[in-house]
Amino acid sequence: MLIYDLDLPSLETLLKNWNEPTYRAKQIWQGLYQHLYSTPDQFTNLPTSLRSKLAEELSFNAFRVKTYLDSSDGFTRKTLFELPDGNLIEAVLMRYGDPADDPQMATSATNRRGAKNRRTLCISTQAGCAMGCVFCATGQMGYKRHLTSGEIVAQVMYYAQMLKESDEAVSNIVFMGMGEPFHNYDNTLAAIDRLNDSDGYHFGARRFTISTVGLAPQIRRFADEGRQVNLAISLHAADDDERLAIMPVNKRYKIAEVIDACRYYIEKTHRRVTFEWALISGVNDTPEVARKLAARLKGLLCHVNAIPLNPTKGFSGEATDRQRATLFQQTLEQAGIPCTIRMRRGIDIAAGCGQLAGAESG
Numbered sequence: 609m610l611i612y613d614l615d616l617p618s619l620e621t622l623l624k625n626w627n628e629p630t631y632r633a634k635q636i637w638q639g640l641y642q643h644l645y646s647t648p649d650q651f652t653n654l655p656t657s658l659r660s661k662l663a664e665e666l667s668f669n670a671f672r673v674k675t676y677l678d679s680s681d682g683f684t685r686k687t688l689f690e691l692p693d694g695n696l697i698e699a700v701l702m703r704y705g706d707p708a709d710d711p712q713m714a715t716s717a718t719n720r721r722g723a724k725n726r727r728t729l730c731i732s733t734q735a736g737c738a739m740g741c742v743f744c745a746t747g748q749m750g751y752k753r754h755l756t757s758g759e760i761v762a763q764v765m766y767y768a769q770m771l772k773e774s775d776e777a778v779s780n781i782v783f784m785g786m787g788e789p790f791h792n793y794d795n796t797l798a799a800i801d802r803l804n805d806s807d808g809y810h811f812g813a814r815r816f817t818i819s820t821v822g823l824a825p826q827i828r829r830f831a832d833e834g835r836q837v838n839l840a841i842s843l844h845a846a847d848d849d850e851r852l853a854i855m856p857v858n859k860r861y862k863i864a865e866v867i868d869a870c871r872y873y874i875e876k877t878h879r880r881v882t883f884e885w886a887l888i889s890g891v892n893d894t895p896e897v898a899r900k901l902a903a904r905l906k907g908l909l910c911h912v913n914a915i916p917l918n919p920t921k922g923f924s925g926e927a928t929d930r931q932r933a934t935l936f937q938q939t940l941e942q943a944g945i946p947c948t949i950r951m952r953r954g955i956d957i958a959a960g961c962g963q964l965a966g967a968e969s970g
């Protein structure tokens with residue numbers, strides 16, 4: 609059993625079964641999530657007999673680091689993990705200067721540690737993905753399996769432990785790595801709860817972002833939970849036929865149904881929704897498309913995050929150039945929909961959105 613798969617009550621039950629006092633569970637919990645210990649022998653506040661028992665009965669390693677790659681600008685690291693069953697997953701660390709998302713701002717070591725600088729983790733929720741979006745490398749590889757909550761938590765702990773060595777800390781967690789978080793709803797939410805626990809890692813709900821392909825029933829379920837977690841929807845088209853051509857999920861949930869679910873979410877939570885938009889040259893980047901999109905989103909508390917398409921092996925579409933991206937952004941904004949163009953990160957190591965395919969070649 610992976611130790612990160614346990615929540616605090618389960619850990620307490622386990623310790624009780626071992627005839628240990630309950631407070632030991634809290635000590636282990638704090639060791640894991642406050643001190644960021646990664647091996648049983650680091651728990652020096654526990655008796656050696658209990659440390660041995662932990663080592664015998666529980667696993668501290670969710671995966672093996674197969675390889676990692678740093679982008680040439682030094683701000684992005686992609687780590688490839690091998691799970692015990694041989695499946696490969698990836699998680700990415702992005703260091704940003706604030707507020708312009710400009711790596712140039714974070715060139716000096718001091719600046720890198722500055723309070724304003726963000727350390728964003730992009731975490732996987734599945735090995736592969738079943739949704740089959742044609743422009744996405746993970747979609748192109750197909751579905752392997754759900755990750756357990758502990759396997760999701762362990763990706764965060766891996767980077768948290770690494771960052772701690774240089775006095776840095778994680779500032780944001782986005783579920784935009786491999787997989788569709790709402791297809792693996794329970795485990796993703798359980799991972800968030802574990803990381804959010806105030807006796808443990810205490811990572812604020814508002815610093816998480818779930819990105820979904822648009823599974824309408826799960827968006828509604830998520831709305832009913834009334835969490836402070838941010839929600840992003842991958843839309844990429846304003847017309848059902850056009851969306852279906854690149855996103856098979858549109859067969860089940862049409863754009864209007866997804867947007868209705870978002871409207872429900874906003875009514876329930878009063879939180880702003882992000883719509884993600886990969887700009888594909890000549891496909892979804894024209895002023896006409898921008899106006900159609902604006903009409904669809906009118907009146908919604910939302911904004912659009914557009915990002916020029918990242919290249920993947922299995923898709924021939926090309927990224928929109930800067931000029932046309934700006935025109936798309938301006939057209940949306942003139943129609944009353946706020947839009948930001950995101951910088952592409954880690955392209956040279958295939959760690960950009962939709963490029964994670966669990967292959968060493970990237």
Ligand code: SAH
Pocket residue numbers: 743744745783784785786787788789819820821840841842884885886915916917918919920961962963
């Ligand atoms: N399955 C979830 C989260 C993982 S994908 C989702 O689809 O939202 C994270 C983001 O990367 C999504 O917005 C997705 O649409 C986007 N994406 C996928 N492939 C991309 C590509 N080649 N270029 C740019 N963005 C891409």
Ligand code: SF4
Pocket residue numbers: 737738739740741744745746747748785786787788821842962
């Ligand atoms: Fe899956 Fe998201 Fe990629 Fe679509 S974009 S295939 S939902 S990971």
